[in-house]
Amino acid sequence: MAPGPAAPALPALLALLGALLPGLGGAQTSVDPAEAIIPRGGSVKVNCSTSCNQTSIFGLETLLTKKEVTSGDNWVLFELTDVQEDSKLICFSNCHEQTMAPMHLTVYWFPERVELAPLPRWQPVGENLTMTCQVAGGAPRTNLTVVLLRGEEELSRQPAVGEPAEVTFTVAVGREDHLANFSCRTDLDLRHRGLGLFQNSSAPRQLQTFVLPETPPRLATPPIVEVGTQWSVDCTLDGVFPASEAQVHLALAEERLHSTVLYKKDSLLATANVKANPEDEGTQQLWCEVTLGDENRRWQENVTFYSFPAPNLTLSEPEVSEWTTVTVECEAPAGVVVSLSGLPSGLAVPRAQFQLNASAADNRRSFSCSAALEVAGHMLQKNQTRELHVLYGPRLDQRDCPGNWTWEEGSHQTLKCQAWGNPVPELKCHRKGDDALLPIGDLRPVKREVAGTYLCQARSPRGEITREVVINVIYHQNNILIIILVTTIVILGTVSVAAYLYNRQRKIQKYKLQKAQEAAAMKLNTPATPP
Numbered sequence: 001m002a003p004g005p006a007a008p009a010l011p012a013l014l015a016l017l018g019a020l021l022p023g024l025g026g027a028q029t030s031v032d033p034a035e036a037i038i039p040r041g042g043s044v045k046v047n048c049s050t051s052c053n054q055t056s057i058f059g060l061e062t063l064l065t066k067k068e069v070t071s072g073d074n075w076v077l078f079e080l081t082d083v084q085e086d087s088k089l090i091c092f093s094n095c096h097e098q099t100m101a102p103m104h105l106t107v108y109w110f111p112e113r114v115e116l117a118p119l120p121r122w123q124p125v126g127e128n129l130t131m132t133c134q135v136a137g138g139a140p141r142t143n144l145t146v147v148l149l150r151g152e153e154e155l156s157r158q159p160a161v162g163e164p165a166e167v168t169f170t171v172a173v174g175r176e177d178h179l180a181n182f183s184c185r186t187d188l189d190l191r192h193r194g195l196g197l198f199q200n201s202s203a204p205r206q207l208q209t210f211v212l213p214e215t216p217p218r219l220a221t222p223p224i225v226e227v228g229t230q231w232s233v234d235c236t237l238d239g240v241f242p243a244s245e246a247q248v249h250l251a252l253a254e255e256r257l258h259s260t261v262l263y264k265k266d267s268l269l270a271t272a273n274v275k276a277n278p279e280d281e282g283t284q285q286l287w288c289e290v291t292l293g294d295e296n297r298r299w300q301e302n303v304t305f306y307s308f309p310a311p312n313l314t315l316s317e318p319e320v321s322e323w324t325t326v327t328v329e330c331e332a333p334a335g336v337v338v339s340l341s342g343l344p345s346g347l348a349v350p351r352a353q354f355q356l357n358a359s360a361a362d363n364r365r366s367f368s369c370s371a372a373l374e375v376a377g378h379m380l381q382k383n384q385t386r387e388l389h390v391l392y393g394p395r396l397d398q399r400d401c402p403g404n405w406t407w408e409e410g411s412h413q414t415l416k417c418q419a420w421g422n423p424v425p426e427l428k429c430h431r432k433g434d435d436a437l438l439p440i441g442d443l444r445p446v447k448r449e450v451a452g453t454y455l456c457q458a459r460s461p462r463g464e465i466t467r468e469v470v471i472n473v474i475y476h477q478n479n480i481l482i483i484i485l486v487t488t489i490v491i492l493g494t495v496s497v498a499a500y501l502y503n504r505q506r507k508i509q510k511y512k513l514q515k516a517q518e519a520a521a522m523k524l525n526t527p528a529t530p531p
Contacts, residue, residue, distance in 0.1 A: 027099060029051075044080050046060060064083055086107050087107075108190060110138055111188075114200045116183055121208065125175055130170050145186070149201075150181070151181055185202070212297060216297050216298065217299050218235070223301075224306060227280060228277075236268065240268055240292060247292070248290055250270055251287055308336070308371075311384050313329070313367065320389075328367050339369070359392075364387055393463035394462070394464060395421055400419070401417035401418060404469075408473070408475075409446055409475040415440050422462075431454050451473040
């Protein structure tokens with residue numbers, strides 16, 4: 001091996017020996033500063049000096065880039081530049097013996113990268129989440145810590161170990177963490193070295209939490225649907241958080257249905273209105289799937305689509321003359337049984353008919369045909385009705401138009417006279433003799449002038465009929481006033497005669513009394529005749 005490469009190690013060896021063997025002369029080497037901290041890539045000036053009072057040889061043992069700035073008899077000032085890492089320097093001097101003084105140089109620098117590892121897109125509530133902060137660079141590591149933040153809240157703090165440092169934190173995730181921002185921050189605390197607290201932060205990452213219950217969604221749908229009709233289906237799920245972020249899919253077989261979703265606090269309701277197409281006939285699977293985060297819940301039901309046309313009810317003639325034979329017939333497609341009104345109950349066949357001889361009583365008679373079909377255990381029924389019109393001439397009988405009415409004058413009465421027929425006949429009643437028209441209906445009050453015998457005639461295009469109606473009105477002549485007047489005159493006359501006779505008798509008695517008194521007086525006043 002060539003001797004050249006060993007030469008740089010000689011001063012170090014000498015320095016080490018000088019440190020181990022104290023000098024006999026008592027001269028000491030000193031360094032200023034004994035400790036220093038500088039930013040990476042910075043520079044520092046180091047003063048090496050000796051207490052020797054003679055000319056000495058000075059040196060600074062280091063691998064760093066250095067240059068002598070200035071010197072004196074017993075000191076030398078060196079400048080170190082582009083310092084990249086921590087170093088231990090040794091100042092040495094030779095004054096009879098070699099002495100040395102060490103210096104500790106610390107380099108600080110901020111992390112080059114602080115990053116919070118990507119979070120899961122969705123995190124279930126109630127489960128623990130491990131977050132990782134990655135820190136590349138930064139020194140001194142003994143003064144570097146990594147902090148996990150939720151917003152501005154400090155959750156945990158750990159030292160940065162390793163290069164790059166990976167610091168993990170475990171957090172129990174709750175609903176309150178939904179849409180919270182998490183980040184990492186490094187704290188380089190150099191305040192005890194006369195510097196400051198230096199902080200670097202990662203970009204925040206937003207966390208989305210969710211709750212999706214284990215219970216499947218509920219489907220509300222009719223089990224059977226008739227093709228060609230509109231039907232609706234509802235899908236609900238409770239306990240979902242956040243409900244507005246959930247995706248709902250409704251599908252029939254493999255075809256997705258267009259649905260409207262209503263979100264509440266912790267629940268959702270999806271509704272779809274669908275028209276059942278003929279090609280859907282048969283049993284199909286209807287399913288609803290709710291997706292939130294990376295989980296989903298699904299439920300399905302069977303829906304049976306069926307075709308069930310109404311039965312065909314026909315009348316051979318919907319409008320006939322009286323006593324015409326009419327055929328009533330009802331039929332339905334294969335697999336459907338019908339029952340027809342007018343036939344004995346209990347007959348369930350795909351086709352039913354009967355005939356009738358139409359009479360006036362059959363006018364506007366309603367015929368009903370009921371069809372029954374069993375679909376997926378459900379018994380369905382459809383009805384069809386038809387009305388028969390029978391043409392017949394006017395009817396005017398005792399029941400509908402009584403022939404004799406007797407009323408008291410002034411009473412309130414109703415004259416009932418109804419003619420039947422199809423078409424409906426026109427009814428008029430005229431009195432015999434003067435041809436006066438009899439008002440039919442409300443008679444308030446009954447007057448004596450309405451009494452008489454009337455001919456009521458009902459007429460239609462199919463003929464006419466006449467009926468005699470007699471109206472009797474009972475009334476009493478008014479003699480009460482005359483009786484009262486005569487009685488009053490008789491009473492007044494009797495009283496007058498009695499009064500007259502009484503007064504006349506009094507006058508007669510009074511006159512007789514007066515004459516008797518006069519005669520007595522004359523007798524007293526007449527002188528006696530001498531004997």
